[in-house]
Amino acid sequence: MKPAIQAFFDPQTFTVSYLVSDPASHRAVIIDPVLDFDPKSARTSTGSADALLAAVRSGGLAVDWILETHAHADHLSAAPYLKAATGANVAIGEHIREVQKVFAPIFGARDVAGDGAHFDRLLKDGETIAAGGLRFEVMNTPGHTPACVSYRIADNIFVGDTLFMPDYGTARADFPGGDAGALYRSIRRILAHPADTHLWMCHDYKAPGRDTPAWHSTIGEERARNVHVHDGVSEAEFVALRIARDKTLAMPVLILPSVQVNIRAGHMPPAEPDGQVYLKLPVNRI
Numbered sequence: 001m002k003p004a005i006q007a008f009f010d011p012q013t014f015t016v017s018y019l020v021s022d023p024a025s026h027r028a029v030i031i032d033p034v035l036d037f038d039p040k041s042a043r044t045s046t047g048s049a050d051a052l053l054a055a056v057r058s059g060g061l062a063v064d065w066i067l068e069t070h071a072h073a074d075h076l077s078a079a080p081y082l083k084a085a086t087g088a089n090v091a092i093g094e095h096i097r098e099v100q101k102v103f104a105p106i107f108g109a110r111d112v113a114g115d116g117a118h119f120d121r122l123l124k125d126g127e128t129i130a131a132g133g134l135r136f137e138v139m140n141t142p143g144h145t146p147a148c149v150s151y152r153i154a155d156n157i158f159v160g161d162t163l164f165m166p167d168y169g170t171a172r173a174d175f176p177g178g179d180a181g182a183l184y185r186s187i188r189r190i191l192a193h194p195a196d197t198h199l200w201m202c203h204d205y206k207a208p209g210r211d212t213p214a215w216h217s218t219i220g221e222e223r224a225r226n227v228h229v230h231d232g233v234s235e236a237e238f239v240a241l242r243i244a245r246d247k248t249l250a251m252p253v254l255i256l257p258s259v260q261v262n263i264r265a266g267h268m269p270p271a272e273p274d275g276q277v278y279l280k281l282p283v284n285r286i
Contacts, residue, residue: 001022001024001132001133001134001154002023002154003020003021003022003023003134003153003154003156004020004021004022004023005018005019005020005156005200006018006019006020006021006055007200007215007216008048008051008052008055009204009213009215010034010036010048010075011213012036013034013074013075013203013254014074014203014204014205014206014213015032015034015072015074015075015202015203016032016200016201016202016203016204016215017030017031017032017033017034017048017052018030018031018032018158018200019052019055019056019061020131020134020153020158021059021061021131021132021134022131022132022133022134024132024133025131025132025133026059026060026061026062026132027061027062027063027064027131027132027133027134028056028059028061028062028063028064028131028132029063029064029065029066029067029088029129029131029134029136030052030063030065030066030067030082030086030088031066031067031068031069031151031158032067032068032069032072032077032158032160032202033048033049033052033066033077033078033079033082034048034049034075034076034077034078035048035049035075035076035077035078035081035261035266036048036049037075037076037254037257037258039253039254039257042257042279044076046078046081048078049078049081049082052078052082053082053085053086056086062086063082063086063087063088064088064089064130064131064132065088065089065090065091065129065131065136066079066082066083066086066088066089066090066091067091067092067129067136067151067158068090068091068092068119068262068265069092069093069148069149069150069151069158069159069160069161069202070092070093070096070099070144070145070147070148070149070160070161071092071096071099071103071145071147071259071262071263072161072202072258072262073175073252073254073255073258073259073262074203074252074253074254074255074258075254075258076254076257076258076261076262076266077261077262077265077266078266079265079266080265080266080267081266089120089121090119090120090121090265090266091119091120091121091122091123091129092116092119092122092123092147092149092265093122093123093138093140093147093148093149094116094122094123094124094147095140095142095146095147096116096119096122096147096263097114097115097116097122097147098114098146098147098177099145099146099147099177099263100112100113100114100115100116100263101114102176102177103176103259103260103263104263106282106285106286107259107260107269107280107282108280108282109260109263109264109269111264111269111270112263112264118263118264118265118267119265120265123138123149124138125138125139125140125149126138126139129151134153134154135153136151136152136153137151137152137153138151139151139152139157139189139190140186141159141160141162141186141187141189141190142179142182142183142186143162143171143173143178143179143180143181143182143183143184143185143186143187144160144161144162144171144172144173144175144178144183145175145177145178146177146178146179148160148161148162148186150162150190152193155194155196155197155198156197156198156199156200157190157193157197157198157199157200158200158202159190159199159200159201159202160202161202161203162183162186162187162190163187163190163199163201163222163226163229164201164203164204164205165201165204165207165214165215165217166217166221166222166224166225166226166227166230167207167209167210167225167227168204168205168206168207168227169226169227169228169229170183170187170226170228170229170238170242171183172242172245172246172249173242173243173246174243174246174247174249180238180239180242180243180246181235181239183238183242184229184235184238184239184242185235187229190219191219191222191223191229193219194219195218195219195220195223196218196219196220197218197219198216198217198218199216199217199218199219199222200215200216201215201216201217202215203215207227228241228242251286255286256279256280256281256282256286257279260279260280261279
């Protein structure tokens with residue numbers, strides 16, 4: 001069954017969310033939704049998520065799953081808001097437990113036990129998620145984080161942050177639990193699929209010289225032209241390049257609010273005794 005794929009680009013975080021549906025049954029999944037967050041005022045809004053819901057309603061779709069590729073460091077997830085609106089379950093790779101165990105102490109997140117309990121389902125490598133006639137295969141693709149997964153449906157793979165457009169390269173691997181060697185092996189696993197397989201990115205930061213955002217390439221294009229990991233680049237070469245480049249990168253603007261929310265499946269921390277929800281900034285910790 002060929003899926004219908006709609007992409008939604010958020011220019012504030014350079015994130016691409018996807019609505020993937022089965023034209024026959026009108027069942028659908030949402031991948032990597034964004035909750036809008038203004039770091040200056042600490043206010044959330046739902047414009048990005050509402051655009052997804054508008055497409056769901058206009059297409060007469062029923063959303064079965066909200067799929068996260070990992071616990072994002074650059075945007076807050078809108079999964080709880082969309083779950084409330086659609087009844088969909090929220091799923092992520094099972095290694096989110098490792099990420100929770102690393103970050104829960106950093107943020108004093110006493111409600112996060114490192115068991116993945118905030119998510120409705122933890123996904124194992126090789127298992128399948130269904131939406132109507134669509135079958136999404138879960139692929140463990142760690143390296144950017146230990147919990148990264150990609151989702152393959154027919155001749156499409158949603159790669160999260162593992163790969164970017166060929167002119168931009170690959171994800172960073174210097175966050176806690178990141179591993180440049182693991183990232184290289186995950187990428188080679190993805191690129192072992194047929195050359196005409198479609199790849200759908202979670203981000204586009206627009207490489208120098210390109211003014212228009214883009215989020216779709218093919219395995220053939222990545223193998224021929226990816227500036228970090230085209231065919232012929234060895235694991236040792238990639239690791240050296242990735243480590244050197246990561247040392248030059250600043251932390252994402254929203255990493256502190258994003259991670260503490262996203263390890264909770266997009267839920268805010270519990271309210272304090274005064275009834276107010278607070279995000280924490282661990283000073284001199286990261």
